[in-house]
Amino acid sequence: MIALRYVSRVAIVGSICALATVWLGWMSLPVVGFIYSVIDQRVRARGSIAALGAALGWLAILGAEAARGADIRMAAVTVGAVMQLPAFALVLVTLGFAALLCGTAAVLGSSFDRR
């Protein structure tokens, strides 16, 4: 039950991150993380929830692109080579970038907690 709550928070944050990215772009992620953290003050691990949610949100976008026929694997291999990274590393860098944007903003947001 408790784990479900955690997962559901991650899913909600992830969905919001994905939608925000589609509509507003990558810069929306810190805003989402910060606002989430301010709102959901009952939870301690908001930083990790936001980080994981953002990463999963972006992963979902890539998955949706793949479902539409985009060759994400080839993109990872080719663009990774441009950046001198193995394919999996490019995916990790991408998801890590989202996680950092959202997660760190969430940690900062937690400083606004009511004592």
Add this chain to the structure above:
Amino acid sequence: MPAVEKAFTGGESGLALYLTRTPIVPPKPLVLALSAVALCGVVYAGLRPVGPLPPLGRLLDPVSGVWGAAGNALLPRNATVGIPGLQGAVEVRYDDRGVPHIFATTEEDAYRALGYVVARDRLFQLDIQTRAASGRLTELVGARALELDESPRLLGMPRAAERKFAALDSNSESRRILDAYAGGVNAYIDSLKPRDYPIEYKLLDAKPERWQPINSIHLLNRMGWTLAAGDPDHMLVRAAALVGDSAARSVFPLHTPIEEPIQPQPGWTGPHDHFEKIAAPGMPDSNAITVSSLYRDFRAYDPAVEPQQAFASNNWAVSPARTRDGYALLAGDPHLELTLPSIWYEVHLVVPGKLDVYGVTIPGAPAVVIGFNRDISWTFTNTSADVMDFYRETVDDSVNPARYKLDGQWRPLSRRIEQYRDQSGRVIHTDTVRYTHRGPMTKEHGHWVSMRWTVLEPSSELQALYDASHAHDTREFQDVVSRSFFAPAQNMLVADRNGSIAIRSTGHFPIRAGDGDGETVRDGSTSASDWKGFWPVDKYPQSFDPTQGFLASANQEPEAPGAEFGYLGTDHGYEVWRALRINQLLRANARVTPGEMMRWQTDPGSTRADRFVPYFIAAAKAQHDRGRSSTVLDSAATLLAQWDRTYTLDNQRAVLFEAAMRELSNRTWDELDRNGVRVATPSTAVLAELMTQPDNAWWDDRRTRGVVEDRDDVVAQSLVAAYDSVTRDYGAPNAGGWRWDKIRFTNIYHLLHIPAFSALRIPVPGGTGTLTPSTGTGHYGPSWRMVVEMGPEVHAWGTFPGGQSGNPLSPRYSDHLAFWERGKLQPLIFPRSSADLPANATSATLNLRPVK
């Protein structure tokens, strides 16, 4: 117990409890500070370029960043798009090779649709090619491209394009097509969201700019620069500065010593050797020393590299009498710098009753450049004409001149300020380019030198290509293209359905004062030095339906010595070996088939090897007879004698011959070294001429004091040195390391030279002087191979090293490459209407509709 410790002690208050229910404990200041720093850092990396990387935010954004390019890799199966300016509906059917067949009701609509589909597949290429042509790359990539941008501007190319564009009648076909094409390109650009931008823009953190009709003129001028900027004059002058005028003219002759001209010669049944006694190297020519300093862009030549033409294009046509099926055949393979995406884009334009043309266009040029219609097929090779001359000017101020002297009168110099801007529009550099009535003027080693060049002169190559698409027979084709195609001069080969074949070296060839050649820097202070006009068309090298039944060109000298207008260029600008081979193959076969035409395009045989190998073997024998033999020399000669003189992938002897030729060139022309730097290297045809003069003073190696070498000494030494270097680099002769496919490669770079987007180290057959030459760098080669049979129904085959798409993530980015590597051509689909294109051969459909 603190909450955190409690959380990790298990039971109901385990990790999950910690995550969701632990009491609120504000983060420690250190954590907050670290988070703030990390957030600032990651946002900074997201917004600002880090090293060579663009801002990570826009780059990694899964919607609009590089990942978005994967979503655009495939064209949608069906799409309908509104395009402003269309007069009627246009149907575009992509065949299974990704070639768009455009069915329109007006020609303007067809070219508007062409602009749209080319932009759809090749937008970044369109953009970067014209920026390069107009000297505006800095606006895309910043100051690092400044040097690249200065070249076209100092040559006067943007100004020339502006003048050509301004000279177009607004109602002319050329202008209407330019405008329509631009409308199509811009319709596509306007439809894009950032996520749709080609991946290169994302890597450069840039965006496409709207297309201007003049861009097409810039692009065609750029082709002129690529193909007609060769100026052979400096070779002769630099050689004369070292070995005297007489010797220099011997080794840099006006005419190629081995002749197999494009224009067949009456009574000739094969190549002619016009060998003369080569003058011995003498004392330096003081005048040449002065003049040589006036030439710009001095570059040293690698003494170990034999000069060869990178733009080694071939074309040939066969009359029905010499083909198996009784139809005229035409083959063409223009050789250019190979890039990904390819310089070519295949397209088929149909306007019922008006236009039905298939071929390749250069993205950015609203025209089929090489191709065929229902009546004719045509292709080009470069004429390699010398159409660039220099003039030493007298100016009123050596530092900041405002006037130049002509016929005793001061004339004002026109000035043009060239401003170079960066991505933000900031001016980062300014040049002042001065012009005389001849062309742009630059300061070279303290002297002001102006230039006249046909590429900068008024012309309308676009009109010529438009007219070519509509021609019905060989005569009409040659007549219409000669009217307006002036630069770069091309050997235009055409075959028609009536069985006629014809070739003409078409372009503006200057008539010069005095001796008529362009091998000097002329006195700019007198109008007597100016060009007197251009050759009349009937004097162009040409042939219509020759009795020999075939025509061939491969960048060789177009006509034999003795023609009325004798000077087109010098031996150094021409290449003879491929022409010899093509003519050899054509003479030997009176029942030619399309299949043979295709095979010949990758023929591995070498007339150059046929000419030189016997000398190496004979030299080894001569040294043996003189008692100067060695085990290495005997072994090398035996290996060379075993060679079949082909450059197939599995060949294990060509490497030895190529090394021997490099050594031979290096040792023979040592007199042309200045301070250890080779300033010019004569052609291989001249080397062949020298081979017939075994005691010529050029054979003496100046580096061996007290010893006078003759030909056999130098040739034998070259062979021994070659054997040593090849065994050192590739192992023993039969250990497998000598295979040609392990030594010579084609390297096809992406336009930005990004290795991940490039196709590198592709083993290909062929070597220097073969029909499919692989030059040392591997950057040049056959950019489009085409064979057409002009029967009652036109049948055609073609391929190019790349694919239709410019998106490196698309399966169509390089899908033709496998065919090209194997020398295979693909059948080209040439339907009369969209209904004739079978559904199973249609990969996508695009319907274009007019909108306001």
